[in-house]
Amino acid sequence: MFAHVDINNCYVSCETLFQPQLKGKVVVVLSNNDGCVIARSNEAKAIGIKMADAEFIVRKTLQAHDAAIFSSNYALYADMSARMMNNLARYTYMLMVYSIDEAFLALGNITGVDLESYVAAISHNVMRDTGLSITVGVGPTMALAKLANKASKKMGRKFLVLDTRVKVDEVVRDFPIEDVWGIGRQYYEKLKSFKVITAQDFRELKPDLVRQHMTVQGWRLHQELWGIPCNVIRDVAERSKGIESSQSFNTYQTELKKIEEATAMHAATVAIKLRQQKSMAMTLTVYLRTNKHNISHDQHYPSITLKVPFATNSTQEFTKICVQAIRAIWQPGYNYLKTGVRATGIIPAGEVQHNLFSNYDNSKQLTLSGLMDDINARYGRGSLRLAAEGYEKTWKMKQEFLSKQYTTSWQDIIVAK
Incomplete structure (x- = not known):
């Protein structure tokens, strides 16, 4: 026998868990850059709010029903x-x-x-x-x-x-x-x-x-x-076809430096996900996107796929490779809206095959990455990061309705009085 479990209205449930006064009210969660509806309470469904409805289209309806609106809080x-x-x-x-x-x-x-x-x-x-x-x-x-x-x-x-x-x-x-x-x-x-x-x-x-x-x-x-099992439950590392991190900018980006910072952040995120599932990757794909819906702008969708010299999940190694890749595919004169990093060729960390003819050793990098994970786990994600990710992330996506990091940030933890 098998069981399938899912969270009811997941994103909405996470938000109302920490704001119980919203239970029974119209609640929606918006996608990256607050673009469209990606989660709805049952009350929102009842008034006709549909998945993927653009926020600007349903804005008046939500205001009329005094709806609670949230930006995606993926950390929570x-x-x-x-x-x-x-x-x-x-x-x-x-x-x-x-x-x-x-x-x-x-x-x-x-x-x-x-x-x-x-x-x-x-x-x-x-x-x-x-x-x-x-x-x-x-x-x-x-x-x-x-x-x-x-x-x-x-x-x-x-x-x-x-x-x-x-x-x-x-x-x-x-x-x-x-x-x-x-x-x-x-x-x-x-x-x-x-x-x-x-x-x-x-x-x-x-x-x-x-x-x-x-x-x-x-x-x-x-x-x-017909009740004849053909699928089997697999370990995460066995079933992973790829791990990706991507995000739209809050506005068009034309400067290479800002795009490099965003790419470095995505590279670090992919590396963290790999370490969490005790996996390593052998191939990295880096890409850029303009806005295909804005026909008044010239379009450019470059990407590059690189084989990592040795399978790794090191933040430093990923960042170095991805920043070099973005420099190779970026071209001036385009209004870029999105960048991302995807890791493929994923293998369990314990099955890395080494090369007899190379003395390459990334143990120091992996130790440093593990140390960063420990510090960020204690003090909050992003407390310690590579300088390549930048300090002031002016390019980050728009999140006008972002709730607090109730469980992942010390300053946002609820205090009982």
């Missing part, structure tokens, strides 16, 4: 996510963090325990220990666990356990095919041509037909909906 969300994941790890021998607000749990060794009671305890204890409301779906495959989670929300329940064939068939019968995990727009349009409306309709297709039109991934999903 990531910390609360880590607290939830640490709690979930107590209930399984294998946890796969699927996204910032989702995780899969393997329950294969749970014997002699009533699953309904076990899942109810997970839901209750996570709420007690973190303050976050979660929904739990349980099924014999990962796809059915994900389906059970969505079905549970539609029923207004905190959890749903599909531990018998009868329960699975009952939920699958009327479950919309477009809401099934792994069915994107392309597959949905193709399935509509086969008159597939529900998950049950999809199950009734012949496996050979599914494999012919939806490749092996579609075939695996088809098998999983």
Whole structure:
């Protein structure tokens, strides 16, 4: 059996947790540079606010309903996510963090325990220990666990356990095919041509037909909906295809120095993420973007991919490589809106293959990076950083409605009186 857990209205839940007076009110969280809506409270959904609505379009509606508006506070969300994941790890021998607000749990060794009671305890204890409301779906495959989670929300329940064939068939019968995990727009349009409306309709297709039109991934999903496991819970390092850090500027940037600072920050962020999951990268991609929506400006989308001499997760090494890369692709005369760094070729830190013909040793760099991590963990992220990241980050994205760093900054910790 597998369990799928996610935080209900994750970003909104994190904000209202520290401002409980907002519960029951219209609350939205905006994307980078306060551009569009990326999270909504149930009350916001009820007044017609949709995901990805541009802020300037729904501004009057939000003002009319006295809505609470927040800029994305990723440091807070990531910390609360880590607290939830640490709690979930107590209930399984294998946890796969699927996204910032989702995780899969393997329950294969749970014997002699009533699953309904076990899942109810997970839901209750996570709420007690973190303050976050979660929904739990349980099924014999990962796809059915994900389906059970969505079905549970539609029923207004905190959890749903599909531990018998009868329960699975009952939920699958009327479950919309477009809401099934792994069915994107392309597959949905193709399935509509086969008159597939529900998950049950999809199950009734012949496996050979599914494999012919939806490749092996579609075939695996088809098998999983019949209760035949085809996906497995993997370690984070094994499933990582890439780690990326990117951000739009608060205004167009034309100076190379500012773009270098932003690139250095993204390089450091990628390195930190790799160290957190005990991985190293062998390839780095650095890119720049102009605003494709502003046709009055000349467009330029340069990128460069470089192979790291030796697999590493050193902040210093990443920063040096990425700053050199951005100098190579930057060109004057363009209004750049975004830059980013992506690491690929990710391997576990313990599986780095060294070169017999080189005396390269980055142990000092890794020690220094670890020291920076320890200091930043104690005094707050960014307390100690490389000079390449700059001091006054005038290029940082617009965050007019940013809440406090309640759990990651000493000056923002709530004081009880």
